Amino acid sequence: MHYTTYGDTNLRVSVAGLGAGGFSRLGLGTGGSQADAVAVVHAALDRGINLIDTAAAYGTEEVVGKAIGGLDRSQLVLATKAGFGRGPDRVPPETVIASLDRSLRLLGTDYIDIFQIHAVSPERYDWVHGELVPALLREKAKGKFRHLGITETPPFDPGHAMLQRAIPDGCWESVMVAFHMLHQNARAGVFPATTAAGVGTMLMFVVRGIFAQPERLSATLAELRLPELDFLVHPGGAHDMVDAAYRFARYETGVDVVLFGTGSVDHVHRNVESLLKPPLPEEDVARLRAVYGHVVGVGLDVPTRPKPA
Ligand SMILES: NC(=O)c1ccc[n+]([C@@H]2O[C@H](COP(=O)([O-])OP(=O)(O)OC[C@H]3O[C@@H](n4cnc5c(N)ncnc54)[C@H](OP(=O)(O)O)[C@@H]3O)[C@@H](O)[C@H]2O)c1
Numbered sequence: 001m002h003y004t005t006y007g008d009t010n011l012r013v014s015v016a017g018l019g020a021g022g023f024s025r026l027g028l029g030t031g032g033s034q035a036d037a038v039a040v041v042h043a044a045l046d047r048g049i050n051l052i053d054t055a056a057a058y059g060t061e062e063v064v065g066k067a068i069g070g071l072d073r074s075q076l077v078l079a080t081k082a083g084f085g086r087g088p089d090r091v092p093p094e095t096v097i098a099s100l101d102r103s104l105r106l107l108g109t110d111y112i113d114i115f116q117i118h119a120v121s122p123e124r125y126d127w128v129h130g131e132l133v134p135a136l137l138r139e140k141a142k143g144k145f146r147h148l149g150i151t152e153t154p155p156f157d158p159g160h161a162m163l164q165r166a167i168p169d170g171c172w173e174s175v176m177v178a179f180h181m182l183h184q185n186a187r188a189g190v191f192p193a194t195t196a197a198g199v200g201t202m203l204m205f206v207v208r209g210i211f212a213q214p215e216r217l218s219a220t221l222a223e224l225r226l227p228e229l230d231f232l233v234h235p236g237g238a239h240d241m242v243d244a245a246y247r248f249a250r251y252e253t254g255v256d257v258v259l260f261g262t263g264s265v266d267h268v269h270r271n272v273e274s275l276l277k278p279p280l281p282e283e284d285v286a287r288l289r290a291v292y293g294h295v296v297g298v299g300l301d302v303p304t305r306p307k308p309a
Helices: 025-030 034-046 062-069 094-105 122-141 161-169 189-198 214-223 241-250 265-275 282-292
Strands: 003-005 012-014 016-019 049-053 077-082 112-117 146-150 174-178 200-204 257-261
Touching: 012 016, 012 077, 012 112, 016 034, 016 265, 025 034, 025 062, 034 062, 034 174, 034 265, 062 077, 062 094, 077 094, 094 112, 094 122, 112 122, 112 174, 122 146, 122 161, 146 161, 146 200, 161 174, 189 200, 241 257, 241 265, 241 282
Parallel strands: 016 049, 016 257, 049 077, 077 112, 112 146, 146 174, 174 200, 200 257
Antiparallel strands: 003 012
């Protein structure tokens, strides 16, 4: 595994992170058992992954807690999130603090490394910053978490408007952002600001539905009147489209951690292998940037299952 320092935090993180949400939810979202989910976490840890991202909304904190039970806590970087209600009514900060306390209990730990506010839209940001952050910083001072983070809502905020407002506020030590081969606008819109401010970056949506489903990818490209991405797969290039997606994202300047969500031990191994391979050939990356770099908001599937990301 390769490791890096996460923004200006002193966390040493694996460049590959295990996402316990998305459609798979460690397999719990696709018919897997708790034992299967534990096996996915163990496979990731065996490959040297030390960062696991979960959330109160995923229903996977308990199984992550089981999987890491008895391990040396100091070797793990645990990230989780709290939501704050979807409707127009704001939940009181006490509800978010209760979520943090529940996460600590379910994960079986006395501190979270990265505690994130989950899926903040531009419209809700002022309330999050003005009301929630001061209350959470008091919990941080008690030692319940080490670093404060925020995650965006890619299907509803493909231009990263929320993060563009949040990063200059200086209270966020971590952001989670969507970036992939057909949604590259964080290169100009987010990464220069996170790099300048020393904010750690985790990527989500690097594969999601679109790059794991060849027929869907073809249909999307046809709709956009863009050529197929097959040129990426060749000897000396990517092994397949998923391999291309991970390697493209991994070497983007300003990216610390690429998350992947899966319910498959086999996919854990394949994804780690992709993320440890060298960058895609320079001419392939240049073509991806030149021909597809203008595309925004493709493949950011709105979750359709219960308890999604
Ligand atoms: N707003 C937010 O805070 C937010 C939103 C979304 C996601 N997230 C976080 O980001 C993480 C990553 O996002 P994600 O899980 O949605 O997307 P992702 O990791 O880009 O894609 C996951 C999808 O790709 C499939 N997949 C993974 N490896 C594969 C492989 N080698 N071959 C074929 N298919 C493969 C998975 O199915 P299999 O199970 O079959 O592998 C799953 O359907 C989440 O788990 C979550 O922790 C946060």
